[in-house]
Amino acid sequence: DGGITQSPKYLFRKEGQNVTLSCEQNLNHDAMYWYRQDPGQGLRLIYYSQIVNDFQKGDIAEGYSVSREKKESFPLTVTSAQKNPTAFYLCASSIRSTRTSNTEAFFGQGTRLTVV
């Protein structure tokens, strides 16, 4: 079955350590996104990528990094520079937007990161 998979579901890390969240999709989607969800804040865009080997900063990119070496994969690294990393992280993918059309995003089940 086609879908988008995030792993792990729960992740614990010590303060000061970098951690990488996995996102894989087999929907043949060009575009992929990372969002952070905090209570009362909605979904805030961290990074997004419309094609392989290219990505753009979202609204809250500081303290995060990404790579897009393969179409299927868009891992997110939460670095020690991120001041408040404990949050719920959502990955999404969609068909690439064109000049005249767009489609909805499909989401993974999320990763709950807790930094202690």
Add this chain to the structure above:
Amino acid sequence: AQTVTQSQPEMSVQEAETVTLSCTYDTSENNYYLFWYKQPPSRQMILVIRQEAYKQQNATENRFSVNFQKAAKSFSLKISDSQLGDTAMYFCAFAPTGANSKLTFGKGITLSVRP
């Protein structure tokens, strides 16, 4: 910059009744799409309905319909015959067309359906 505003943080509705969730947005784009997503307690995001800005006709999906007012930049969601399974957070989202389109969400609204 584009913004999406959901000013009501919480709403409650009696089962079988109708409820309307509000959303406004701000953009200078002329071609774009609007979405409503549902996030139940499982936290899985589910698309409820989408609207193309160039279409004047309001989108409908079974019990869910929208009131799209392009000039007012308003995009409300109406849920008819509310069911207990509709209890969830609902997010309004905006995405322009174009090569570097990004999907922007509002802060969401928590809807509770009372039995």
